[in-house]
Ligand code: SF4
């Protein structure tokens with residue numbers, strides 16, 4: 001697995017990315033209306049490890065989140081899951097789709 | 103496979119940048135709902151629609167079009183559509199709606215204006231400056247396009263000297279109240295949903311409806327903005343017995359609406375699950391968001407009636423005009 005430090009710092013620039021507090025309990029996945037297809041734990045791990053390809057390869061998953069926050073309402077670590085997903089979207093838009101320019 | 107994400111988001115960004123809306127509508131489609139209501143232009147307090155109610159029938163029509171392409175290899179078609187859309191606004195072709203659908207959604211805005219008038223809340227309207235708040239661009243992570251739009255909206259409010267905004271849907275409420283202050287320096291306009299404004303006034307119903315219905319909380323009102331009690335207390339005072347479905351209040355279950363444009367198939371599956379939970383309690387369902395209303399309605403069986411909260415409130419709180 002390749003760690004991409006530039007990718008890591010881009011995520012930090014997102015400010016709100018707080019997935020490092022995740023304790024891997026699985027509550028979010030169990031409650032998510034999209035079920036197994038959306039895995040905050042796996043996605044967030046990739047992101048925290050700077051595994052750029054891992055994150056970017058999950059573009060479809062990243063864009064399927066409803067931002068409904070049902071997971072957050074039950075997350076014992078109080079992680080801002082939806083905002084983290086949104087941050088990953090900005091990264092995919094910029095790095096994969098080239099949609100950043102205003 | 104979803105519809106091609108890049109081209110669909112690209113079109114959204116292009117529309118926002120060039121045409122100041124996710125789905126550019128003709129002026130009459132935005133402001134036509136005010137016809138005959140004599141709402142003054144501007145003022146310190148304005149009713150702000152952010153074009154959501156006006157846009158939903160078009161989103162609905164567009165997603166029906168897009169659903170035809172879901173699962174097909176249509177990347178090329180979409181990328182051609184995006185390039186064309188840059189020069190020529192394709193939206194009216196992709197999002198053709200019937201006058202009847204549009205009128206039904208406009209009626210909810212009229213309901214809300216009548217309710218505020220019944221509560222003696224003075225308010226104006228910005229007409230052509232009632233711009234889209236940019237929620238979709240924010241949610242999809244198109245931050246640059248979103249910031250530009252947020253600044254446009256903030257400038258319009260400042261130009262008109264607006265101090266207080268009354269919103270009519272959860273998404274615009276969330277954008278203006280919770281997101282704008284983080285992206286527009288010095289944004290300090292007070293933002294309240296009409297449900298909060300009406301509940302604060304402790305308005306008394308003129309008619310007790312004597313109906314029973316199950317309430318579907320919008321995720322954004324319930325978990326982002328804490329608007330939970332207001333619609334319930336207004337319905338109860340109006341004589342509606344409010345039943346709670348499995349998954350309600352802070353633990354509400356999404357209507358699937360946010361996936362409508364990129365994953366219409368998944369969106370419909372989630373909507374069906376939600377309609378199942380709601381209709382298990384009552385065949386009459388009340389929503390408080392135009393997206394929830396459209397998304398749940400699309401998949402609801404014929405014996406389930408889905409209506410907006412304002413449909414009930416207007417009957418309970420606004421005395422019917424005396425026939426002449
Ligand atoms: S619920 Fe919270 S702590 Fe548990 S796995 Fe999900 S993100 Fe991590």
Ligand code: SF4
Pocket residue numbers: 028031032033034038040064065066067068069070071072081082085
């Ligand atoms: S916010 Fe996203 S990850 Fe969380 S429950 Fe909703 S769809 Fe699932």
